[in-house]
Amino acid sequence: MLLLLLFAAAAMGQSYTIRGTVTDKSSGETLIGATIYDKRSGKGTVTNSYGRYSLTLPKDSVDISISFVGYSTQRETFLLDANREINAVLNNSVELQAVEITGERVNGVRSSQTSALNVPIEHIKAVPVIFGETDILKVIQLLPGVQSGTEGMSGMYVRGGGPDENLFLLDGVPLYNVNHLGGFFSAFNSDAIKDVTLYKGSFPARFGGRLSSVLDVTSNNGNDKKIHGNASIGLISAKVNVEGPIVKEKTTFSVSLRRTYFDLITRPVIRVMGKTVGDDMTGGYFFYDFNAKVTHKFSNRSRLFASYYMGDDRIFARVRYKYVYDEGNYNKSYNNMGYNWGNIVASLRWNYELTPKLFMNLTGSYTRYRNIISLGLEEEQRSDGVISREEAEMTYRSGIGDISMRADFDFAPSPEHVVKFGGNLIHHIFTPDVFGLHVSGSADINQNIDTTYYPGGSKLHANEINAYIEDDWTINETVKLNAGLHLSSVAVQDTFYPSIQPRLSGRLIITDDFSFKVGYAYMKQYMHLLSSSNIALPTDLWVPVTKHVQPMGAHQMAAGLFYNWRNLVDLSVEGYYKSMNNLLEYKDGASFWNSRAGWENKVAMGKGWAYGVEFLAQKNVGKWTGWLGYTWSKTMRHFDRKGMELNNGNVFPAKYDRRHDINVVIMYKPNERFDISGTWVYSTGNAVTLAMQYFEGSNVYEGGTMTYEVPYVESRNNYRMPSYHRMDLGVNFHKEKKHGVRTWSISVYNVYNRKNPFLIYTDYGRGTIMDDGTAYSLSLMKASLFPIIPSVSYNFKF
Secondary structure, three states, X not given: OHHHHHHHHXXXXXXXXXXXXXXXXXXXXXXXXXXXXXXXXOEEEEOOOOOEEEEEEEOEEEEEEEEOOOOOOEEEEEEEOOOEEOOEEEOOOOOOOOOOOOOOOOOOOOOOOOOEEEOOHHHHHHOOOHHHOOOHHHHHXXXXXXXXXXXXXXXXXXXXXXXXXXXXXXXXXXXXXXXXXXXXXXXXXXXXXXXXXXXXXXXXXXXXXXXXXXXXXXXXXXXXXXXXXXXXXXXXXXXXXXXXXXXXXXXXXXXXXXXXXXXXXXXXXHHHHHHXXXXXXXXXXXXXXXXXXXXXXXXXXXXXXXXXXEEEEEEEEEEEEEEEEEOOEEEEEEEEEEEEEEEEEEEEEEEEEEEOOEEEEEEEEEEEEEEEEEEEEEEEEEEOOEEEEEEEEEEEEEEEEEEEEEEEXXXXXXXOEEEEXXXXXXXXXXXXXXXXXXXXXXXXXXXXXXXXXXXXXXXXXXXXXXXXXXXXXXXXXXXXXXXXXXXXXXXXOOEEEEEEEEEEEEEEEEEOOEEEEEEEEEEEEOEEEEOOOOOOOOOOEEEEOXXXXXXXXXXXXXXXXXXXXOOOEEEEEEEEEXXXXXXXXXXXXXXXXXOOOOHHHOEEEEEEEEEEEEEEEEEOOOOEEEEEEEEEEEEEEEOOOOOOOOHHHOOEEOOOOOOEEEEEEEEEEEEOOEXXXXXXXXXXXXXXXXXXXXXXXXXXXOOEEEEEEEEEOOOOOOEEOOXXXXXXXXXXEEEEOOOOEEEEEEEEEOOOOOOOEEEEEEEEOOOOOOOOXXXXXXXXXXXXXXOOEEEEEEEEEO
């Protein structure tokens, strides 16, 4: 395909290329997705993820307009008789009097991409969320086709897929764990982010490795004109962001830091509580995120980017007990517990414009995710002058590390063709299940007499190779296609898994404001996340494919209608069907703590399918903005392979199978001093597994009989939790100060104090004894997590 396109470009008549970069005038940040359009020929293009564009036109007079939503338009009129470089600098702060504007509108109606949404950072920061902490993933959950987990969680379940089937990219590099506090917050600090795009299906060929979605997040490059930043403090966390030039308009930096201080508040309280019972206690929890980026501009054709992210969660607790029996004799014990988990992502990227039509991006990166759980016990005893000591420490470790090299090319031979191609090499290092136990003791504190250590698990190495090519082809004014091919393979444990993954999406213009789109994608995934909980815990394991565990695969088809109403509201309705195979789940009763059995012996493999309809009405211009989203969906699972049966081999609904999801987001900004926003969400309850009946069992032993109750579970996910609904409100007060802008933000989570269920459990024994005296009534109990929660935060932007 590439050779044919090169030949076609060479065979064209005399033509020349206009290329350049589009940036923000005030900050120097590149603008992603800016439109470059020639009014005379009716041809155009958009900037790539680095703000670069290339547009080839025949020799003639051209009338070029360069625009971006919310910015003034730059216009250039000239005779195109040679290659030209036009670097546009757009202003987003001008105030225009009423004028009549004419021109070509570019919106979702005309794009060939379906099942993709771009979320403005301004909307992400405006939407009220729990504890007033701005969170990208909680806003993404408000989009149709995306479901949340349980109350307050930031996990994503996209079109019937699991949380491990989402590819999270930070500056093009995968991020394996995006959850803080068990999923209540995400690892993305909105102050460090420039652009967010979600792909739910019909994935372009350049993406691979996951089945359900791609969340492509781009961080700020940094202001190249002056030092700029903001600092804020809220209910549970504080954060600061600073960016600016190292060498003006040449080298920039951007640094962001966020940390919670819940541990600083609770530690004194825990210490006081410990003293009331005569013990020394301490403990706490906190998380932090650190983002840093340096950008250097060698020339308009060449730039270098260095990015770094580090985020950690830490839970710790220490308890000391001391009992004095009599003079000189005592018993001391120390209990320690710690959970640590987090990410490191580092990358170095080089952009270079090889020719006016060919743009190159080379990336080298390192990714590491690890978690460590430790439990320790230490005892010291003195009796009759003899001191004895015993120690025991149990540790559990797992993680994954990647070293990657990637090359991406953008080639624009003509306005009708925008070709992307490239590939990457990844070396994975998995530490899926390492369990250790260390025990020591002594009869005298100076003489160790016994030490033992039991390791478990081992590292697994895998090599992955990917290559792709895709062409965004404008056939005519009516039909546009995006066709591509993604080739991938992985080598692990002397086993080789190759894959050919076709991708195709198309657009048919019905009228200027109305289009029909269709798409198909085949995806493969070479790693799995084993989870035994409803929330994201550090015990969740990333594991690779092996000789016995095959890659997951998914076919997804989607089709939809897109309509733009009076340039104000974008309307869309999409239907999808997705089939999945080689899905992994823990077997009934399996536990990650069982170190003697490898993880491969604890899992079952099966298949699943999902289908649904999504509706979205979105308004992004004017004082009133927001969206209304609705999703009807169904997600099922079937594990019937011999020796791997779940639910007796029968079909059962997935954990987050929900029929209805409704999300309403409204934002109102009458002026620069004040804005208000509100959200309302409704969803069908999640599916859970409950024992709805109990039977009496007994054991006969010498001296009597012991009776007990045996729960009976009819099927997996046999009960539907009550429906979930909630309203949140937020308001921001802005004021111009001498050195910047001060903002007070007040928000209320769960305004009408809805007691939404966090979990449902059975309480056997509640109620009245039956007439025969052998049975009790069975009650279902609901535990709610968050009542109404007001929050306030202060932000200063300088």
